[in-house]
Amino acid sequence: MRCCAICDPVITPTDPRAARPRIDWRRLDGILLLDKPQGMSSNQALQQARRLFRADKAGHTGSLDPLATGLLPICFGEATKIAGGLLGARKAYETVARLGVVTDTDDAEGQVLRERPVPALTIDQIDAALRQLTGHILQKPPVYSALKRGGEPLYAKARRGEPIEVEPRAVEVHAFDLISAADLLDGGEPLLRLHVECGSGTYVRSLVRDLGELLGCGAHVVELRRLWVDPFREPRMWTLQGLEQLRAQAGERVLDACLLPVEIGMASWPEVRVNAAQALRLGRGQGLRGPYPVRGQVAILDERGRGLGLGEVDAEGRLRPVRLFRWAAQTGAAGAQ
Template identity: 55%
Template sequence: MTRRSFRDIHGILLLDKPLGLSSNQALQTARRLVGAAKGGHTGSLDPLATGLLPLCFGEATKIAGWLLGSRKAYEAEVRLGVTTTTADLEGDVVETRPVPSIDAGALDAALAALRGRIVQVPPAYSAIKQDGIPLYVRARRGEAVDVPSREVDVYRLDVLEHDGDRLRLHVECGSGTYVRSLAVDLGASLGCGAHLTGLRRLWVEPFMAPTMVTLDALRDAAAQGPDPLDGCLLPVEAGLAHIARVELDVAQTRVLGFGQPVPLGQGAIAGRCGVWGADGRLMALGEVGDDAILRVSRGFNLPPS
């Protein structure tokens, strides 16, 4: 295949990340196929995880960090009775214990303790950095790793299937939650230990019912030219679908264009918003204060549609 040149392209790709690739490997592969000069992802998936990985190209990278904090949903597979060094299949087995007979009531009680606002200890083998070094690097060196606990939100944690020592769970959680740690804590509560054997991300807010694109589909589109490739991307504004939309008139558009706060007057709703100019172009991610004044958080420099 001929070397693809990079271009200024702006949009969001809802990638179905394949098994075995890191999030950065998946991003760089997709970026080369799309030919985007600039790209970023909105939160890592472990190599053993599959599913939705929103990728942002061009001006969409300005909302990538903001989307990191979005609510997410997963389907998780857990094996009871075995703990590993990494809390998943990649690690060495630490301990094997018999799995007790667990009825639905006991299982739900154990899961109930893991719902809501909880304190969680992330895995030692994680990308969290201490002194600029990822914890997994320290762990692989054999260094003692002291992982600080954190508060996270688990909105849903439900059993989809229970067969002996195997569980399939539906998880909805907030930013920073480690499903591997949920598996470990569940195993500890049941008295037999556990680890994660499979994980698929189903959605990331605001992409609640995503049509995902595989790397193979992206390769097929790349072979056909730029138009099919561009058809795989969502517009930047798709990443703002779950927040308020503010449309400016001509005078307000001019004020915002000079980088000045814009008084919106009565009826303005406080909070984060997407801002569109009088010409219909997305101009900014903004925040409306209690004083009904719009202030820009991030500005966009999108070409005319």
């Protein structure tokens, strides 16, 4: 990891990177619902999408393992200011668990730690185990995870062979349901296809690992796909390959039409509307007395419904700006004229 610009490597004329065309980055605001491919890290997918759109600023809203596919919301420009709020959103997954084998990463990319015979199981037994892992539970995150200790991800310590003890933490699992056990019950591969809906900080790999222990044989994830993330319940996802083809065929302007406006990403927050004079005050960093009926973090919109940013309503009903978009003050100034 580069610590500063001084540490950047010197690129010589013989370095293959010297032949890369320079990217003319541009200001771009919006949200891309990316269908992350298997085998690519979330950051690799983010950087590829950023280069494709030439966006000067980008961030994603919650990592997916390289094994996983599916919805990875990517925020460009001012949309990055709401990315932190989307990290804690409710999410849904479909996963395939392989019974009888435990790995060090709790998925198919890890090293096998042990194998055990899979007992004869019934649907009722599987459903009973799933119910034990539903609701407010304590979950032990995987050792190979992006959680940090001492400023370093746990996976980095695990790869060096350092002993790691991970403490259980409270998570919420809204649904953990069996979709199909046909392979297992028909005497084929011991596979379970499962549906998961969960809150922030929940690891599907850990759910599958713990399910395997409850069933007496161990288990790991062999497939994982994220279906949706609030507020994007029925997402129109774009693949990197599809976006590249679209740009080649129709140009950058059509590519930009694939982005959602930032306001759609603000749908999970309670809404507060302000007039031009109030927007001007907020844009100057000043609060509004209100009183506003909601409490906590809110989405601030102008009278036409354009998003101005995020704010906080205190116990007395006063609204203060938290993270405003760059156009908030301009919107207020233009409306006040």
